[in-house]
Amino acid sequence: MKWIYNEYEFDNRVNNLSWTISGKYNEDIDILEKDYSSKDVSLYFAIISGARRKYVDWDMVKKYLVNRINHGYDKETILNLVQITLNNIVESKVIQDRPGVEDIRQKAYKDIVSNFNKIYENEILEKVKYAFILESMGKHPALSGLNRRIVNDIKDININYNMLEVLKGIDEIYLNYFEKIINKSENNIDINYKNSKEIDFDTFSNFMYEELYSEEEEKLVENEINEISSSMLVESIGEINKANLKNSSNRVIYVDEETSNKIYEKIEYYYGKAFLSKSEIKKIETKNCRNVHEGCRVHFTDGVLRSECKNIFQVKYVTRQKENNISKYRDNIKIHKRNINKLKESLLRILIQESSKSRVYSDCGNICANRAWRASRSNNNKIFYKDIDNEKGRYVIDILLDASGSQSRNQAMVATQAYIIATALTLVGIPNRVIGFSSFLDYTILRRFKDYNDEVKKSENIFEYFCAGNNRDGLAIKSVCENLISRDEENKILIVLSDGKPNDIKIGKDTQRSIRGEMSYRGNIAIKDTANEVRRARQRGILVLGVFTGKENELEAERLIYGNDFIYTKNIDRFSDIVSMYLKKIIIN
Structure with missing residues (x-):
């Protein structure tokens, strides 16, 4: 595999370092593990x-x-804990075995941190990450009592423990410090692992033997695991200064043709066969995959349950997730059915009112027989009438759901709310389509749960919603709008539900090709691109509403993307109410 330096001797040195440390001489350093900012960083990446x-x-x-995420652990919290702990263990052990590595780490960290224009330390674990990095650089950060206790407990996990003991230590830290915080701050989330503090650690290793979690199913968290296993902790504490990387290919990953083809073969295996022909997809990619999306691909699918898929483990996983989503829906089925009827009746009243005709009397038009006597006996000669048609045109609605990994803890709630909206719209007679979007390497996956003319029964397909991967919002919006704009209805509406800023990586086939894409799809690059696509859609006559359910510190990015037609809610259960209010406003005005 080629990469940015493209120097045989240096590339060979990097691989030799990795081989020497690992003792595994049959494996090249992974493409995701090669850094692009400096040679010092590259050498340290090879060691790690x-x-x-x-x-x-x-x-x-x-x-x-x-196992833990399936039992209700907060995904973001447990992933961060695992990342911090394993990073500390790996770095400590390699430095213990080879003391000279510490000097290389100092240079690497200095190079990385110097490129940041913003350091993240708004939350507990972000501060803990920052503390570990500063201490590794020989500095002494000031910490609150809680943060210091967490740092000390992580350091207390013996680096010579076997992996099972390390995971036990991580579990105890999560339960001691984060379970109550998460339950208190997110009391609307159903935590299945209610008795987790009473775990019998003698049977802690049971998760290794559960058939439920097969090797194939573990690939469903592959993107998050790869982030941990192929990057350093220091990368996640700040945002790269774009000005410092003008001549860098940072986060553009180059792979050879063979690897590239293997990636593309896996898409249908994990997400189901495309419902569009290759020529149709090629046409969409040629038109939409330009500039920041150069070299990217799109995959339109009905998912593994309703299209051809040979991955039986993925089919089992999605079937189980669908059953789980339906089960959560049925827990409050009376409330949900009442909300469907409420939304349906509200929309019907407005549509009937707006489609009624108003009669206006005038001095020309159709004669009104009971006013004819006024012709010669009154100065009011308006004996004719005209019926003014108040019809504002028909409506069509696309609902675009962020299905990236960060939404995983909200899966059942998002599916339920989307089902309520789609069912009510279908009963009213408004064509609507529901699509989930996520990214897998350089593919943007668009999973169609419901199409415009599907009957009400097919709204249940929305419960197939599950979350994995990253999110390339700009390309998803662009691809969805192509089909929406071709509809005959006069009023076209796109509603986008998201819980975070756009975030994706970039893949290039080799360094010799002309790849015009920007670094990674994150930060200002991703925000600007998504905002441009939203504005372009509005210019083409599509009404776009952004519904944001993420963290408050990312609100400004969402405002930049969606402008005034933007709603922030901490409670995903209000999604259908928000959409209802928006639709009423659109129809009336």
């Missing part, structure tokens, strides 16, 4: 990539994470 292979049982880590 070898150390990860030597010291971490990633198979066990994957099984643990899938």
Whole structure:
């Protein structure tokens, strides 16, 4: 595999470092583990990539994470805890074995941190990450009592423990510090693992033997695991200064043709066969995959349950997730049915009112027989009438759901709210389509749960909604609008539900090709691109509403993207109410 330096001797040195540390001479350093900002950073990445292979049982880590997330652990919190702990263990062990590595780390960290224009330390674990990095650089950060206790407890996990003992330590830290915080701040979320503090640690390793979590199913958290296993902790504490990287290919990942083809073969295996022909997809990609999306691909699918898919484990997983979503819906089925009827009746009243005709009397038009006597006996000669048609035209609605990994804890709620809206709209007679979007490497996956002319029964397909991967919002919006704009209805509406800023990586086939794409799809680049696509859609006559359910510190980015037609809610259960109010406003005005 080629990468940015493209120097044989240096590339060979990097691989040799990784081989020497790991002791595994049959594996090249992974493409995601090569850094692009400086040679010092690249050397340290090579060392750490070898150390990860030597010291971490990633198979066990994957099984643990899938098990805990399935039992209600907050995904973001447990992933961050695992990242911080394993990073500390890997770095400590490799420095213990090879003291000279510490000097290389100092240079690498200095180069990385110097490129940041913003350091993230707004939340507990972000401050903990920052503390570990500063202490590694020989500095002494000031910490609150809680943060210091967490840092100390992580350091107390013996670096010479086996991986099962390390995961046990992570579990105890999560339960001691974060379970109450999460339950208190997110009391609307159903935590299944209610008795988690009473875990019998003698049977802690049971997750390794549960058939429910097979090797194939573990791939569903592959993107998050890869983030942990192929990057350093220091990368996640800040935002890169774009000005410092004008001549860098940072986060543009180059792979050879063979690897590229393997990636593309896996898409249908994990997400189901495309419902568009290759020629139709090629046409869409040629038109939409330009500039920042150069070299990207799109995959339109009905999902693994309603299209051809040979991955039986993925089929089982989605079936189970669908059953879980439906089960959560049925827990409050009376309330949800009442909300469907309420939304349906409200929309019907408005549509009937807006489609009624108003009669205006005038001095020309159709004669009104009971006013004819006025012709010669009154100065009011308005004996004719005209019926003014108040019809504002028909409506068509697209609902675009962020299905990236960050939404995983809201899966059942998002599916339920989308089902309520789609069912009510269909009963009223408004054509609507529901699509989930996420990214897998350089593919933007668009999963169609319901199409415009589907009957009400097919709204149940929305319960197939599950979350994984990243989100390339600009390309998703652009691709969806192509079909929406071609509809005959006069009033076209796009509603986008998202819980975070756009975030994706960039793939290039090799360094010799002309790849015009920007670094990674994140930060200002992603925000600007998504905002441009929203404005372009509005210029083409599509009404776009953004519904944001993420963190308050990302609100400004959402405002930049969606402008005035933007709603922030902390409670995903209000999604259908928000959409209802918006639709009423649109129809009336």
